[in-house]
Amino acid sequence: MLLLDGLKLLSNIALAAPWRLSRRTFKVAIVGAGGGIGQPLSLLLRSGPGIKELALHDLVEMKGIATDLSHVSKSGMVTSFSGENMLEPAVSCADLVVVAAGMPRLPGMQRDQLMAANGQVAVKVATAVSVACPEALLAFITNPVNMIVPAAAEVLKVNGIYDPCRLFGITTLDVVRSEKFIGDFMKISPDNVKIPVIGGHAGITILPLFSQCQPEFHGDKAVIKEMTHRIQEAGTEVVKAKAGKGSATLSMAFAGARFVDSLLRGLKGEKGIVECAYVASELTDAPFFASPLELGKDGIERFLPLPTMSSTEEEAVAKLIPVVQENAKEGIDFARKCLEESMEVFPSSLP
Ligand SMILES: NC(=O)c1ccc[n+]([C@@H]2O[C@H](COP(=O)([O-])OP(=O)(O)OC[C@H]3O[C@@H](n4cnc5c(N)ncnc54)[C@H](O)[C@@H]3O)[C@@H](O)[C@H]2O)c1
Numbered sequence: 001m002l003l004l005d006g007l008k009l010l011s012n013i014a015l016a017a018p019w020r021l022s023r024r025t026f027k028v029a030i031v032g033a034g035g036g037i038g039q040p041l042s043l044l045l046r047s048g049p050g051i052k053e054l055a056l057h058d059l060v061e062m063k064g065i066a067t068d069l070s071h072v073s074k075s076g077m078v079t080s081f082s083g084e085n086m087l088e089p090a091v092s093c094a095d096l097v098v099v100a101a102g103m104p105r106l107p108g109m110q111r112d113q114l115m116a117a118n119g120q121v122a123v124k125v126a127t128a129v130s131v132a133c134p135e136a137l138l139a140f141i142t143n144p145v146n147m148i149v150p151a152a153a154e155v156l157k158v159n160g161i162y163d164p165c166r167l168f169g170i171t172t173l174d175v176v177r178s179e180k181f182i183g184d185f186m187k188i189s190p191d192n193v194k195i196p197v198i199g200g201h202a203g204i205t206i207l208p209l210f211s212q213c214q215p216e217f218h219g220d221k222a223v224i225k226e227m228t229h230r231i232q233e234a235g236t237e238v239v240k241a242k243a244g245k246g247s248a249t250l251s252m253a254f255a256g257a258r259f260v261d262s263l264l265r266g267l268k269g270e271k272g273i274v275e276c277a278y279v280a281s282e283l284t285d286a287p288f289f290a291s292p293l294e295l296g297k298d299g300i301e302r303f304l305p306l307p308t309m310s311s312t313e314e315e316a317v318a319k320l321i322p323v324v325q326e327n328a329k330e331g332i333d334f335a336r337k338c339l340e341e342s343m344e345v346f347p348s349s350l351p
């Protein structure tokens, strides 16, 4: 028994050993880098390791922000690209493209209502990626995430370069919020809370699995109901508090930087990195679904199976699936309409 334990320990150490990891550094492009999320996210990524080029793209002038960030005493360079025609050069040969471009909600709006304004971002970025960095990982912060990701998938598919393991909707903010609210309730550090949040990124589609919380969650059913509702409505809490000046930016930058760090560690070959994200999925009847994923050298390495849930959680999953199914359909329809309208985008491959 002791010998077995010893062998297991040795193999774990070998797997995590730094000499097994690639020394690769990466080009990361941020689209929408001049915005409320884009700027702090870029700063956090500049402060971390592993990025040889941080390419900042926005419709607005980016020179000032890029120069400012280039003085941070970290290795790697910052490049800037402004305007629609500079999107392709910005993402050219990127290993990872993170999209924080698009309108945020105003008080009283639902995320779905942003599709009319932000759907084009998904189409344009997916088109540029198809041409300039078809192998890149592509991660969307832009709302409505539940529709934007299926829309981008459709464009990548039509362009013949779709790899479902490389496309993500970033839902880390839901996990970050869950960790914080639970940590505060249990009077422990949020750093020590682990909880999967599955489904999607809007209202009832955001489902924290309290039954899987580590350490075990001690609140009763009423507390779980109340906290689930708070997590589902946390975005709206910020939108209301900002009173017309946008939605979550700083906590999103924190969450986005964490997700990017995990993606890059996966690309480097580190093992056992698990994050929840909204991706093409076969775990349920919904074509896109957020769940815990093991990340690796090619994006998603492995889908963790859905755990055994409480009966309340199972009911909540049954309720949210038709919503994410409908959201995915809307996203795909939006993309197909855009592609049909703009015949310059690979017209011959349209079915
Ligand atoms: N996934 C999440 O958890 C989450 C959390 C918070 C916000 N969001 C979403 O992130 C998006 C950005 O929010 P924000 O607060 O940073 O908004 P913002 O208005 O502050 O910034 C958006 C930036 O995108 C730029 N932009 C718009 N269209 C562009 C295009 N086609 N190409 C390049 N740049 C473009 C704008 O010029 C602006 O600088 C919103 O859609 C918001 O709803 C998602």
Ligand SMILES: O=C(O)C[C@H](O)C(=O)O
Pocket (backbone or CB within 6 Å): 104, 105, 111, 143, 173, 234, 235, 236, 238, 239, 247, 248
């Ligand atoms: O709520 C929003 O509109 C922004 C974001 O999706 C959030 O959860 O904070």
